[in-house]
Every structure is written in structure tokens, then in C-alpha cells.
Amino acid sequence: MTATPAIEGWFTTGADPALLGTRCTTCTTVFFPKADGFCRNPACGGETFEEVALSRRGRIWSYTDAQYQPPPPFIPPQAEGDPYEPFALAAVELPEGLVVLGQVARGYGVDDLTVGDEAELVVETLYTDETGERSIWRWKPVQELGQEADA
Amino acid sequence: MSNDVAVAGVGMHPWGKWGKSFVTYGVHAARAALADAGVPWTDVDFVVGGETVRNGYGGYVAGATFAQALGWNGARVATSYAACATGAQALDTARARILAGMCEVALVVGADTTPKGFLAPNAGERWDDPDWLRFRLLGMTNPAYFALYARRRMDLYGATQADFAQVKVKNAKHGLHNPNARYRKEVSVEDVLGSAVVSDPLHLLDICATSDGAAAVVLTSLDYALRHGLASPVKVKAISTVTPTFPNTIMDMPNLSTDSSAVVGVPERTFKESIGHAAYEEAGIGPEDVDVAEVYDLSTALELDWVEDLGLCKRGEAEALLRAGDTTIGGRIPVNPSGGLACFGEAVPAQALAQVCELTWQLRGQAEGRQVEGARVGITANQGLFGHGSSVLLAV
Numbered sequence: 001m002t003a004t005p006a007i008e009g010w011f012t013t014g015a016d017p018a019l020l021g022t023r024c025t026t027c028t029t030v031f032f033p034k035a036d037g038f039c040r041n042p043a044c045g046g047e048t049f050e051e052v053a054l055s056r057r058g059r060i061w062s063y064t065d066a067q068y069q070p071p072p073p074f075i076p077p078q079a080e081g082d083p084y085e086p087f088a089l090a091a092v093e094l095p096e097g098l099v100v101l102g103q104v105a106r107g108y109g110v111d112d113l114t115v116g117d118e119a120e121l122v123v124e125t126l127y128t129d130e131t132g133e134r135s136i137w138r139w140k141p142v143q144e145l146g147q148e149a150d151a
Numbered sequence: 152m153s154n155d156v157a158v159a160g161v162g163m164h165p166w167g168k169w170g171k172s173f174v175t176y177g178v179h180a181a182r183a184a185l186a187d188a189g190v191p192w193t194d195v196d197f198v199v200g201g202e203t204v205r206n207g208y209g210g211y212v213a214g215a216t217f218a219q220a221l222g223w224n225g226a227r228v229a230t231s232y233a234a235c236a237t238g239a240q241a242l243d244t245a246r247a248r249i250l251a252g253m254c255e256v257a258l259v260v261g262a263d264t265t266p267k268g269f270l271a272p273n274a275g276e277r278w279d280d281p282d283w284l285r286f287r288l289l290g291m292t293n294p295a296y297f298a299l300y301a302r303r304r305m306d307l308y309g310a311t312q313a314d315f316a317q318v319k320v321k322n323a324k325h326g327l328h329n330p331n332a333r334y335r336k337e338v339s340v341e342d343v344l345g346s347a348v349v350s351d352p353l354h355l356l357d358i359c360a361t362s363d364g365a366a367a368v369v370l371t372s373l374d375y376a377l378r379h380g381l382a383s384p385v386k387v388k389a390i391s392t393v394t395p396t397f398p399n400t401i402m403d404m405p406n407l408s409t410d411s412s413a414v415v416g417v418p419e420r421t422f423k424e425s426i427g428h429a430a431y432e433e434a435g436i437g438p439e440d441v442d443v444a445e446v447y448d449l450s451t452a453l454e455l456d457w458v459e460d461l462g463l464c465k466r467g468e469a470e471a472l473l474r475a476g477d478t479t480i481g482g483r484i485p486v487n488p489s490g491g492l493a494c495f496g497e498a499v500p501a502q503a504l505a506q507v508c509e510l511t512w513q514l515r516g517q518a519e520g521r522q523v524e525g526a527r528v529g530i531t532a533n534q535g536l537f538g539h540g541s542s543v544l545l546a547v
Binding site for chain 2: 006007027028029030031032033040041042043061062063064065066067068069070071072073074075087089091096097098099100101102103110114115116126136
């Protein structure tokens with residue numbers, strides 16, 4: 001069974017998933033999450049937007065992790081009674097000139113991340129509820145072969 | 152024409168977890184400030200309350216709540232909300248009315264009763280509210296944002312976790328004798344590094360707690376101050392409550408992304424830099440004129456950011472300042488002599504006012520046990536959710 005996005009219209013799924021933003025048709029500024037109705041560039045009166053898929057790769061602006069389970073409305077991924085598993089978070093600067101937050105892909109922690117390194121968007125399961133698995137975008141470090149050996 | 156107003160009186164309710172209503176704390180602080188000013192409540196013709204979002208309807212209309220609790224006196228009323236900058240915005244509202252000649256004596260009060268643990272958004276499903284979405288989609292708590300900033304200091308400027316711990320050590324020492332501080336105990340670098348990691352690289356003792364507390368300020372026109380025998384009061388020289396300038400390129404709580412700089416370009420100053428800059432500009436002075444600063448150390452590392460954002464040193468040099476003892480009482484530019492949020496914990500609508508209370512005591516030479524000798528100019532800085540921030544410049 002395929003997972004349903006935890007929020008509709010924010011990202012594509014499939015082989016090469018991407019975040020979905022909007023581009024102002026007047027000044028071409030890109031917004032994520034989608035701007036709608038009016039452009040937030042103060043020098044622009046634009047009111048029409050086109051949907052745009054953002055670059056799938058960017059540079060890590062900063063990163064951290066959540067060693068304690070966040071409070072609701074966070075939905076813990078583990079089954080009730082199972083121990084909480086910490087996850088990492090990263091802010092990634094995209095070529096479109098904006099920084100986007102995301103959890104870090106499963107299996108990676110803060111030790112795998114450095115400011116300025118490359119990361120790529122993936123889609124993974126965020127939690128499971130009565131409707132099934134719900135997915136979310138995540139940042140996965142792009143590790144070139146042999147990179148770990150570099151100092 | 153002078154745009155100065157007088158800080159006639161300040162007062163606080165000690166920070167802690169007292170289990171009482173925010174109204175109790177607020178009235179305590181208000182009465183302390185009025186007593187400090189020697190101003191009767193009946194002379195107050197404008198009351199501004201700092202809104203608290205955690206205490207029901209009374210909190211939403213805090214100005215009226217405090218006015219009623221003090222005994223309706225017919226004063227005009229306002230309530231301000233600007234997240235962590237609430238107190239400064241409330242103060243600015245009072246100042247504007249005084250400078251417009253529309254009131255003479257204003258009482259500004261902020262008080263809060265906070266829950267234990269992470270601050271979380273209000274209940275209910277809100278798919279268009281970034282403050283709700285950041286928890287639901289990312290599990291992004293406040294300390295996680297603080298940790299992003301801390302990590303950048305480490306990867307860009309070579310800061311260490313021991314540097315961050317040293318901020319806590321310094322502030323804990325500063326706050327030891329502050330009767331309004333919640334935590335009055337020395338802390339060692341080892342204590343900080345030995346405490347649990349909450350969001351890497353920040354430990355539990357790097358992150359401020361949430362507290363109950365209240366602070367109040369009596370602001371008056373200079374004329375009123377003179378008539379009441381306050382010949383040389385502490386004066387408000389500037390209050391900055393500027394919003395960011397598009398594009399806001401630094402990841403700000405509670406957003407999931409920044410604005411894009413691709414079309415417009417990166418602005419001359421970051422949001423936090425612009426907050427202090429506007430205060431300096433309004434007062435007509437510069438960072439070199441400042442003797443003491445109270446900055447928003449929601450985390451230890453954020454204090455280092457603020458020292459740079461306020462221009463007290465160059466970008467990337469705050470650790471060197473800290474290590475040299477320059478930001479310790481007795482140093483070149485003492486930061487957080489009150490003990491800061493490290494010793495208080497955050498009581499949101501009261502916190503920006505608490506900073507003003509501390510600087511007032513410092514500039515009067517009344518900060519017993521933590522006095523910055525000869526301080527004549529002080530600056531505050533703070534930042535809250537949704538593009539709010541503040542800086543208040545005081546001088547005597």
C-alpha cells in the first residue's frame with residue numbers, strides 16, 4: 001500500500017519527489033509553502049501564481065535533532081508502548097534562494113551532517129493512523145563515495 | 152524636541168513556579184512599580200497589559216484584567232501581543248500616547264503562568280497555522296530552532312559546547328543575588344555538559360525554562376516626572392519593534408522555511424541586526440556608547456548571537472569576548488547582569504519588561520550584588536515568534 005502525504009499538495013511522491021511551491025507570475029519570486037492570493041515581495045503587487053517543483057538538492061544551512069519526544073500535535077511514529085526514537089532535523093538552502101526545514105532521512109543522525117554539505121529530498125513515512133501510513137519530505141545527506149574517509 | 156519619557160517606577164513578582172493566577176503576579180508587580188515611583192494608582196491614566204495566551208479570556212484582555220484587579224480607576228486601556236516582544240510593544244504603546252500628549256502616567260504590566268515542559272501550540276487542528284504545522288509535520292520544538300542557530304556558530308565560527316556552557320556559568324553567577332531570579336545557584340561547565348542533550352548541540356542547562364512571573368513599569372512624561380520630584384530619572388531613549396525586511400533569510404520560529412532571496416537579494420541587515428540598529432538610530436547613539444546589555448538568552452548560544460547582532464563585537468567574535476570575561480560583570484560590556492533567562496526562565500509577556508526593570512536598577516545604581524559600576528546607557532534585545540522582536544535603549 002502506498003503512503004498518503006501527511007499534508008496535501010506540499011510535495012510530490014514517486015521516484016524523484018520534490019517540494020511544491022509557487023512562483024509569482026509578476027516578479028518570479030518563489031514561495032514554499034505555497035503563497036496564494038498575493039505576493040509577499042513588498043515591491044510586487046502580483047496576485048497570480050504558478051505551481052513550481054523546487055530543486056531536489058540543496059546545501060545544509062544547519063541541523064539538530066529531537067532527543068525528547070515533541071509534544072502534540074506531533075504524532076509519534078512508534079507504536080504505543082514502544083520507546084521513542086530520536087530523529088534529526090535539517091534546514092537546507094535550495095538554489096531557489098530559500099531555506100526549508102525537514103526531518104532527516106531515517107538512519108541518519110547529526111554525526112552525518114555538516115553545514116554546507118549537500119542534501120537531497122526523499123519521501124518517507126512520518127506516522128501511521130487509522131487511514132494508514134502518512135508520508136513526509138525528508139532531507140538525506142548526499143555522501144559521495146569515500147567522503148567519510150576525508151578529514 | 153525630546154522624544155524621551157521617564158521610567159518613574161519598576162517592579163516585579165519573583166519568577167518561579169508558584170501555582171497562582173497570572174493576575175496575582177501582575178498586581179504584585181504593578182503595586183511594586185507604583186510604590187517605586189511614588190505614584191498613586193489614581194494618577195494612572197493609561198494601562199497597557201501584555202497579553203498571555205495561556206490563561207483564558209482574562210489573559211486575552213490582560214490590560215482590563217489588571218485594571219479591574221487594581222480597582223477600576225477610569226484609565227484608558229490597551230492590550231498588546233507580540234510573542235516574546237509583548238512587553239516592549241506594550242511599553243511602546245504607552246510611550247507613544249505620552250509623547251502625543253494624550254496621557255501623562257502609564258502603567259505597563261506583563262504576567263504569565265506557564266505549563267511545565269515544551270511550549271506547545273493551542274489545541275485544535277489548524278492546517279494553515281505554521282505554529283501547529285511545525286509540530287505535526289516536523290516535530291520542530293522551540294529548542295530545535297535554538298539548536299540550529301547554535302550549530303551554525305560551531306560549524307561557521309568554531310564555537311564549542313563548552314563555550315555555550317560558559318554562558319550559563321556566567322549568567323548563573325550574575326543571578327546569584329538577584330531576589331527576583333528563580334534559579335540562584337552556581338553552575339559549572341561540567342554540570343551543563345553533563346546534563347541531557349535536548350536538541351544537539353544544546354543540553355538541558357543551555358535552554359531556559361518556562362516560569363511564572365510578572366514585571367511592571369510606570370512610564371511618565373518628563374513634565375510629570377519633574378513635578379513629582381524626579382529630576383534625573385532613567386529615560387527611555389528608544390524602543391524598536393521593527394518587523395523583518397523582505398526577504399527574511401534567517402530561519403525564524405515557527406516557520407518551516409525562509410523567504411527566497413533569489414529575486415530581491417539578501418537585505419543589508421538580518422532581522423535581529425535590524426532590531427538593534429533601529430534602536431541605536433532612534434536614540435542617536437551607537438554600540439560603543441552602551442555600558443550594559445540584557446539580551447534574550449532563550450539558549451546560551453543565542454546570547455552570543457545577540458552580542459553580535461547588537462554590534463557589541465564583530466560577527467563570529469562573541470566567543471572570544473566571552474572567554475576574555477568582557478561580558479561578565481566587571482568586564483568591558485557586561486551582558487545579562489540580572490542572570491538572564493538562564494536564571495529566570497521565560498514568562499513570555501513579562502520578559503521584555505523584566506529586561507527594562509533590570510536596566511533601570513542598573514542605571515540607578517540599585518542592582519545590589521550584581522551592579523555594573525557606572526552604567527549610564529543600557530540596551531535590551533529580544534525576539535519572538537512571527538516576526539516580532541524588540542530592543543529598548545535606556546539612559547540616565
